[in-house]
Amino acid sequence: MVAVALAAITGGTDTVKHLLDTVMLRYTMTSLALVAMVSIGTFAIGVGAAWLVTMTRFPGARIFEIALVLPLAMPAYVLAYAYTYVLDHPGIVQSTLRDVTGWGPRDYWFPEIRTTGGAAVMLILVLYPYVYLLARAAFLQQSSGAFLAARALGHGAWSAFFRVSLPMARPAIAGGVLLAVMETIADFGTVAYFGVQTFATGIYTSWFSMADRAGAAQLALCLLSFALVLAVAERSTRGKARYHHAGKQAISMPPANLHGWQAITATILCATPVILGFVLPAIILFNMGLASEQDLLSRRYIGFIRNSITLAATAAVVTLFAAICVGFYQRLKPGKRSATTAYIARLGYAVPGGVIAVGLMVPFAAFDNALDAWMKASFGFGTGLLVTGSIWLLIAAYMVRFLAAALGAYEGGQSTVHANMDAAARSLGQSPIGTLRRVHLPILTPSLLTALLIVFVDVMKELPATLIMRPFNFDTLAVQAYRLASDERLEGAAVPSLVIAAVGLIPVILICRQVGRR
Structure with missing residues (x-):
């Protein structure tokens, strides 16, 4: 940290002025947009999935307790390679669409994956397990007393969840979101491949492409300050907030059994991130590797x-x-x-x-x-x-x-x-x-x-x-x-990517074993 600060300060003001005039605003806005989207996405998927598998019972709930952790084995840049291969203009999805409809390249609109939003989706799919694991642990440790008291005082299930259970789990959830945010601002492979300009790509470009060590140090100092401000802000907003079980014994929450359309909806909501974050990319990468x-x-x-x-x-x-x-x-x-x-x-x-x-x-x-x-x-x-x-x-x-x-x-x-x-x-x-x-x-x-x-x-x-x-x-x-x-040789990139993902499964399996224990 000291070296980064000294290199940035002694680098002169010319580089700083050039950065401010050209790329600093773009880097800042893109990084903030990524952080905002990943925070919201990981919070929604992680907390929602943790609540469903912990507090309800539906077909496949026990399987999803473990399966929801699997995307943690996939690096975000590996996901980016897989989905670009399938969804890009020459990919199988758009090629099939053109063959079936007879449309030309300019006759239809298809969402572009190589955007800030596309990078955010890749990061959300692999980082939500941080929030899921910590939120699930927090929900398992909560006593049912406060939740049932809220229901007895006239609150519905959703109101009791948002006003009682969610605030009590806030430290764990905030910790998971903070981990996801830290990984987001540190990510280089995904944003570099998608051409999204953030501080991480700016540091690499300044260091290698422009041979500007002072510029790289000044961008690094900005990114470092941003990361530390996030950590301190989360800690300070939490303050001295604490909660304790009011009763002599913490009684676990009895899970509610879901039936009909509620059970189907819960199954779809839990299956979607697993399929998009692990199953589908693994199949795509395997086929790419064979070709x-x-x-x-x-x-x-x-x-x-x-x-x-x-x-x-x-x-x-x-x-x-x-x-x-x-x-x-x-x-x-x-x-x-x-x-x-x-x-x-x-x-x-x-x-x-x-x-x-x-x-x-x-x-x-x-x-x-x-x-x-x-x-x-x-x-x-x-x-x-x-x-x-x-x-x-x-x-x-x-x-x-x-x-x-x-x-x-x-x-x-x-x-x-x-x-x-x-x-x-x-x-x-x-x-x-x-x-x-x-x-x-x-x-x-x-x-x-x-x-x-x-x-x-x-x-x-x-x-x-x-x-x-x-x-x-x-x-x-x-x-x-x-x-x-x-070099756009995505089929070749699938082979080392598969090895990295396979190695990443080892600690994920260990975590899944711990999650499955009662």
């Missing part, structure tokens, strides 16, 4: 897979180690210092990958250049780019970006380890490190594996940081898919 000339077992693709797995596995291990250090320090020495440390560690998730890339590249490039100049002046030979061109700086970017996810999973498991276990281990002669190694880590193995898998899959899908910071001639599956799609 492509890409050989997944070729030496070139084996290299892409090896690079992706190497990056993801290394970043997952390093990030998990950092999460253990931060989480155990917070448990060992509770207080303002450790709480501040954990808060700073979580900030990375609010920072888009492109911003982190700029923030790391600027200082380390300056360090490499200074070291190279000093070595040439002192010893007569240069060192080149020791840090900037290495894989380790990219690993550091991944760790900063996804430490919050690993820390959340670790702390969730750590909360189940009673403090008396620590006291017992210390009284038996164990040091703090010994307590961590011999008591905490064996108990926390499921949570550690979950954190490892989440970071692994997030790194496999990450695109903007990888594009900017990857070493020369070190491409991953995500980069290959983006490159082929940029």
Whole structure:
């Protein structure tokens, strides 16, 4: 963050004036429009689906409890490739329409998918599970007392839902929407492919196409400020609002049985996001992959897979180690210092990958250049780019970006380890490190594996940081898919996209198992 701010401030005013005169307003309006549409869409689908599967019973409700999480495995840019292949002008939908009706290209109107609205739909379909998971957990934890009291006081089912159940679930729902918004402003693959100009695409264009590091830093600072303002605004509007169960025992809400047209409507509403967000794209991508000339077992693709797995596995291990250090320090020495440390560690998730890339590249490039100049002046030979061109700086970017996810999973498991276990281990002669190694880590193995898998899959899908910071001639599956799609070779892009989606199913299956448990 400091590097981004310094690079933006020292970049001069000429770049700022040029940005203000040309693209800043467009970037701002497009980003705000995307955020607004994704917020409304993820809220409506996530909360509506969570309420239906939690509080009602209809045909397939138990299946939809799990199936509604599946779109989380699909990166938004993969969805964009699939739907563009089908809905674009040469796609099967419009081609069939022209063949059946005999119309020419200008004889009919068809909605254009490569628009801001199209990008918003792709993001909504893959991000609503964030809201669904948290809202469903909140509804399951609510006691029926307040809802039934509202019904007894004359409120209908809808009125009681909007005035009682929804406000009580607000912190969880707001957290899910905030996660979706953060992913929206950080998204690069979808908006870049659709030609939608946002701050994320502006950073990449300024850095590579225009070779304007100052402009990239200033756009990154704007995006960083926007992300942090969103996080602080949600926290401040919540204030000190709390709720507690009024009775001695929290009684779960008895689900209502739906019949007739109500059951059919509920089934359609829950099936639509699953079909559009996972089933249909998977079928399209599979057919595209069969028609492509890409050989997944070729030496070139084996290299892409090896690079992706190497990056993801290394970043997952390093990030998990950092999460253990931060989480155990917070448990060992509770207080303002450790709480501040954990808060700073979580900030990375609010920072888009492109911003982190700029923030790391600027200082380390300056360090490499200074070291190279000093070595040439002192010893007569240069060192080149020791840090900037290495894989380790990219690993550091991944760790900063996804430490919050690993820390959340670790702390969730750590909360189940009673403090008396620590006291017992210390009284038996164990040091703090010994307590961590011999008591905490064996108990926390499921949570550690979950954190490892989440970071692994997030790194496999990450695109903007990888594009900017990857070493020369070190491409991953995500980069290959983006490159082929940029060249309009969508059938070829389907092959690496399918691999990424298949890997993404692993943590989703684990989450589905947890959701299905009572």
